[in-house]
Amino acid sequence: MINEELKSLGIENHHKGTSTGTAWFGSGDRIESRSPVDGKSIGHVSCTAMPDYERAITTALSAKSAWSNLPAPNRGEVVRQFGEKLRLHKNELGRLVSYEMGKSYQEGLGEVQEMIDICDFAVGLSRQLYGFTMHSERPAHRMYEQYHPLGVVGIISAFNFPVAVWAWNAALALVCGNVIIWKGSEKTPLCSIACQKLLTEVLTANHLPEGISSICTGSADVGRWMAEDARIDLISATGSTRMGKQVAATVATRLGKSLLELGGNNAIIVTPHADLKMTIMAAVFGAVGTAGQRCTSTRRLIIHEDVYEHVRDALTSAYQQLKIGTPLDTENHVGPLIDTDAVKHYLSALSEIKKEGGTLLVEGQVLQGEGYESNCYVKPAIAEVENHYAIVQKETFAPILYLIKYRGEVSEAIALQNAVAQGLSSSIMTNNLQEAEHFLSHRGSDCGIANVNIGTSGAEIGGAFGGEKETGGGRESGSDAWKAYMRRQTNTINYSNTLPLAQGIKFNF
Template sequence: MPEPTHASGARLIVSRNPADLTDIVVERPLGGVEELVAAARAAHGAQPEWAAWPAPLRGRTVQNTGRLVARNKEALAGLITREIGKPYGEALGEVQEVIDTCDFFLGEGRRLYGQTVPSEMPDKQLFTYRKPLGTAMVITAANFPAAVPSWYLVPALLCGNTVVWKPSESAAAVAEALLALFRAAGVPEDVLRLVHADGDTTYAGLGQCLEEGLVQKIGFTGSTAAGRRVSELAGRHLQSPCLELGGKNPLVVAEDADLDLAVQGALFSGFATAGQRCTSLGTVLAHRAVHDEFLARLGAAVEDLVVGDPRRDEVFYGPLIGERYLQGFLSSLELVRPHHRLSGSTATGRITGDSPRKNFAGDPDTGVYAHPTIVAGVRPEDELYRTETFGPLVSVMEYGSFDEAVRLANGHGYGLSAAIYTDSPRTAFAFRERCSAGMISVNNSTVGAEAHLPFGGNGLSGNGSRQSGIWVLDQFTSWQSVNWDYAGTLQRAQMDVREIGADPGFRLG
């Protein structure tokens, strides 16, 4: 089938409801390199005037945005459910995260603090100030089409930067709705520009923007492979991007764990949002004393999950985001090897009338649904152990000693989130100390974030940058130091410091 085109000849985004592929949510022409560069020029030109707005006034636009999102919470959540297939309850939670982010950063408009620093010399004052970087290009994924963009857009704008935003092609309608809320809140048009483009066009356009000095910061959420390309491009221009990449997030079940609680945590970590979160559970590491019992309970719980139409209250997870995401997940199933075994249902792959699921709500043939899959018997040398699957698949491994659990938790090279279930504070704190993940949960799931806590990972999961809370301010500002000397004579640091005498031979007694 030929690729759909706009009347102008431009290729089209055709965003479909993944629960009903006949329902076209929106069609939009894809922009080219010239559209991205033009947006960056406009944003770059508007930045000095935006930065001149007092920070508390910029904070008021953030406050207005949060209030408008709250007023339109149900409509925005319904659009998220329709466009990417997230269950409505989860979609409401995502919209609440946008509201929480705005609530938090409203206050930061009055707290973009610098410091006064004591000088080693008289008649001299030292200060530090935060300065906006300039223009940011923000590139976001589809799985959290409202919350994750807000993590970038809100602090970037608050700090006095302008933004060019390239959302996922799979979430074009949600992006436009969120943009409309920012506009209505008082954010000027050129301060926040949105461009629909595909990945290759975005990469080429970003390169040209960097060459022309139009972009001073990159924010990117996506795969590790794409993040590497963005990081390499930024590095050529001595920039450090804010990268939020993939994960292979472990959940350790210690021998003293509350197994029912651990099963609930694994269920939500692994299968909420159809496993399409960067923080979704990758591998359960269960102590050999509880491995078999845990696996049996998890398998039974997964069998009872209701999959299907995301508008129904009883549905635990809905469709995958789209056909492309389904194909990626099906490729992950090819990593299952003969020595692995499936727990619970042995059905895998796409849910259809010919490959049905007992607990299914709706018509599977209208959408893009996948069977929940548990793969036991995974080994450290298996590709499945170290590959992000991005779908409803959870691996299970057995461990003997705590040292082995730590090695397995870190050994795949990702470092986004991790969880441990234990009643021992000693075990919990030891795991916290030795686990390489940027986010640790104790007796809770690997997924979930709060607006005032740093979010981000290490290793293959990112470059150490953090989003959310006060920590993200360092991503969108630079520090400027000022020394103000009013002595009336030149005072030279480290050279003209007054010495204090002492008697080196003094002894007590």
């Protein structure tokens, strides 16, 4: 089904990692990539063993100086060419993302478009890696700040965005003068190889050394090697809060830098002043898009009692119209979960909802029969719950939407929204200016992303992406997120013939 796309992307149906000219590393055990769409095997990939990992590191270190010594606009030109390469292969890569991960083909195309957009952003950034000039307290002195490359950036990404999140990090890290090593999810290894292959073609065409970009494939062991390795200056890790805590603790023991993008437990507040048609659209897409497997997926709907019944009934009606099936069919709204382990977590969450006293308004189930042979398709569920339930406090990576009622002012709804450990994305649906501004104030949402009259899911690359609390505090993509990939340096220049000291200190001899 996907063979033509694999050939177009330069990778065959069965894969063994090599190093020369391709810069991916694997001589260890082979893992199988099996599509959640139809349960069929796409191919096999050899995992990275420790000798392979060492070669990846030494190759990256050997390329570091050559790459960082290129002027930033020249590095931007290479990234621009990569963006053009992605434009040429957008359809094939989008289809591979859809088939290997399970999201809809339209979402797969959107993910590749994110890669193109961040390349465009990075190209412009390559001419604006700016510092600041400050006035010195000492006469005939000049003081300023500048930014330098860190060196080696390690990227650990998750299955749900198998290409875009890497590109967010890779495009910025590269224009900032770093070399990169990527551990993609072992659940979507062919997406990683395809991206590396395309970037390698650009690097080779520009006569640049191997090691500027490398990938390592495997289980959590590879991620642990990266986190422990003092030769890697920054670890950017995207995934669960549990994983992020392990990475943060390991990197901290060597006083390294980490950039964390972790779990979300995102809520939409629906006030009596909301446009309810827009609300339903935002809630349904946010809850069922990517089968609920986005870190920004809508998990909770906090609804004022005056409009609660209307929203509840409209949602349950909308869910009856959802089409569930192969994501390669653009008529379908919901594809599969990533694997049968994810299905088990989904079923466990439904069981916990009932145990804690919640009511399932739309019952969930695993779908079987023709078209569902992978056993990864599930029915999106809606449950009436209380915000304090233990299951509600967790992030369940599945299409389960919790309805929670509030009765007072918008401050009560905000308190409910903030009363979880995660702090990624949030939204309020209201046409009341006071409610909107309250939500966006320091007394409002405690999340890294706060939206008005749009959902929690879907972020533009121009803004910094990330969250607070157990979401990790990192920022990727737009705005000044590039600073995370560079080291900051303050410079003072004395152009006088004397040596005045700061703070007026006198030192005579």
